Amino acid sequence: MNTALIYLDPGSPLTLQNQIREQLVGLIVSGVVAPGTRLPSTRGLADQLDVSRTTVVLAYQQLLAEGFLITRQRSGIYANPAMVGERCEREIGGDPRRVDWRQRLREPRPTAAPPAVARGEDSFLDGSVDASLYPLAQWREVSRLALASREIREWSARNRDADDPMLIEQVRTKILPRRGIRAAPEEILITVGAQQALGLLVQLLADRGVRVAVEEPGYPDFRDLLSLRDASVVHQPVDDEGLQVDQRLDGCQLIYTTPSHQVPTAVTMSTARREQLLAKAIEQDAIIIEDDADSERNYLGQPHPALRGMDRGGRVVYVSSLSKVLAPWLRLGFMVASPELIAAARELRRITVRHPPPHDQRAAALFLALGYYDSMLVHLGQVFRDRWVAMRDALNHYLQRSVVTAPATGGTTCWVQGPPELDARNLVSQAARRGVHVEEVSRYFAGPGQPRNCFRMSVRGIPVGRIRPAVAKLSELIRDIDGGLAERLEAARGTWLRGADLHRAMCGSRVRLDTVYGDPCTIDLMADGTMVGRAGYADEDCDTGRWWVDGDRWFRQWKGWAYAEAVGYFTVLDGTTIKWFNEDGRLVNRANLEPAGAGG
Numbered sequence: 001m002n003t004a005l006i007y008l009d010p011g012s013p014l015t016l017q018n019q020i021r022e023q024l025v026g027l028i029v030s031g032v033v034a035p036g037t038r039l040p041s042t043r044g045l046a047d048q049l050d051v052s053r054t055t056v057v058l059a060y061q062q063l064l065a066e067g068f069l070i071t072r073q074r075s076g077i078y079a080n081p082a083m084v085g086e087r088c089e090r091e092i093g094g095d096p097r098r099v100d101w102r103q104r105l106r107e108p109r110p111t112a113a114p115p116a117v118a119r120g121e122d123s124f125l126d127g128s129v130d131a132s133l134y135p136l137a138q139w140r141e142v143s144r145l146a147l148a149s150r151e152i153r154e155w156s157a158r159n160r161d162a163d164d165p166m167l168i169e170q171v172r173t174k175i176l177p178r179r180g181i182r183a184a185p186e187e188i189l190i191t192v193g194a195q196q197a198l199g200l201l202v203q204l205l206a207d208r209g210v211r212v213a214v215e216e217p218g219y220p221d222f223r224d225l226l227s228l229r230d231a232s233v234v235h236q237p238v239d240d241e242g243l244q245v246d247q248r249l250d251g252c253q254l255i256y257t258t259p260s261h262q263v264p265t266a267v268t269m270s271t272a273r274r275e276q277l278l279a280k281a282i283e284q285d286a287i288i289i290e291d292d293a294d295s296e297r298n299y300l301g302q303p304h305p306a307l308r309g310m311d312r313g314g315r316v317v318y319v320s321s322l323s324k325v326l327a328p329w330l331r332l333g334f335m336v337a338s339p340e341l342i343a344a345a346r347e348l349r350r351i352t353v354r355h356p357p358p359h360d361q362r363a364a365a366l367f368l369a370l371g372y373y374d375s376m377l378v379h380l381g382q383v384f385r386d387r388w389v390a391m392r393d394a395l396n397h398y399l400q401r402s403v404v405t406a407p408a409t410g411g412t413t414c415w416v417q418g419p420p421e422l423d424a425r426n427l428v429s430q431a432a433r434r435g436v437h438v439e440e441v442s443r444y445f446a447g448p449g450q451p452r453n454c455f456r457m458s459v460r461g462i463p464v465g466r467i468r469p470a471v472a473k474l475s476e477l478i479r480d481i482d483g484g485l486a487e488r489l490e491a492a493r494g495t496w497l498r499g500a501d502l503h504r505a506m507c508g509s510r511v512r513l514d515t516v517y518g519d520p521c522t523i524d525l526m527a528d529g530t531m532v533g534r535a536g537y538a539d540e541d542c543d544t545g546r547w548w549v550d551g552d553r554w555f556r557q558w559k560g561w562a563y564a565e566a567v568g569y570f571t572v573l574d575g576t577t578i579k580w581f582n583e584d585g586r587l588v589n590r591a592n593l594e595p596a597g598a599g600g
Contacts, residue, residue, distance in 0.1 A: 179303075210229075508527050
């Protein structure tokens, strides 16, 4: 045997003994080490690998016990021929009898996978995962507890098609009440992530004769599921209150929506719109699928009640996930619906995938029962709130004129609309080359009329300290791309205010503008050089600072806003519109200037 085939990695989390075992198993099972090959002696292999003989002895003993190696008296240790998988060397191709799978497969529309992100780069992609947030110690503990003898006897003896009653009870009493939902155990089904729940529902409720309304833009994977059933799809527009409710929903038997934080815009459906949607569903005798995978994160006010919690007729099917809090790779979700639908979904689950792993179900139940889920929610809520606010603040600071975000109250993503002339695909491509990754959004649209200037940003995978510099890079790139089209100081319409004229125009005036996230903002510039800013529809966000004129530039510095940094602008007055330009002569922002005295 060629021992050069074994490589020991000093940086591996596996011990040297386990690395030797793992690599020998791979070599034997794959047939790289031919059946019946004699292995080196323990001393010989230890010398060649530069490890202790004890390490090799322990590895060999384990492999002998597991049957990968066998001994022959007075001869040595050999690869067990019985452990080598049968290999077929026959070439396949060119045979006219081969099946043409392209004619047989009913494939969903391919969806572009998110690009790979190199270490050290800044990712605003929704699929990014911050491993530092994973509750490793707690999950290890509950996994160990779930493998205790008593626990194993309990969950292994259960009907294999039944869900863990402990997990059902924890979901029923710990998670659903937060969303205003009351449910009996027979109204809950555990699934392999929320995606399996959606797949089961599409198979049970949609076919060629069913008219289904989906959000536009919306979740592409759900559209793909519908395409496999040949359902008739209505692409229903989304506005600032969520899914629009109008006559286009007439005749729809199924309505799919993501009301908490709409995918992909992150808009939250208002309570009034939820009531309208429920009334429409009753009128049309429609079923609503409420995908609530991101319900736990609302930073500006209290969460709205779930549609399922407002429903009194059993026509809302609620789908959510535990993976968003625990870890995406855990793949545990659940649905809440009337007992008849849950029974049908359980039977369909049985004949397709059986059930989610019982050990994972029990571990998740213990994670909830021991309070780890609640503490994790608090921790993630603070982490993602800090990141989300940091992203909004950075966009508002660096891209005042360039972008507008969809109105949102939380979640982990932000839908961003750039200048009308911005090519977002070009932006995404060029930003990736500079180590900043944002999401191109065409995959969320099914029909024509897709906006060219929109992109999406998520805070799931980027630490709060890296958000501001990453957005600064993005702003430089947008200005570079937009540089030939944006208004320049030397060619600006209006009067360039300088020196004393600039001071007179600003002193005692009131400035009105909108933040990038759509909130109105007023700034009162006092005669004594102080200023007061109020943002929000109820002036809920306030700050104070100072302003001054130095040469031909107007300066301002807030105590908290805009990172409390002093910034100076060249100023042009065009009627009642004031335009601010940076030191490079590029337009930064526009606002409305009210005459002196309006600000008191």
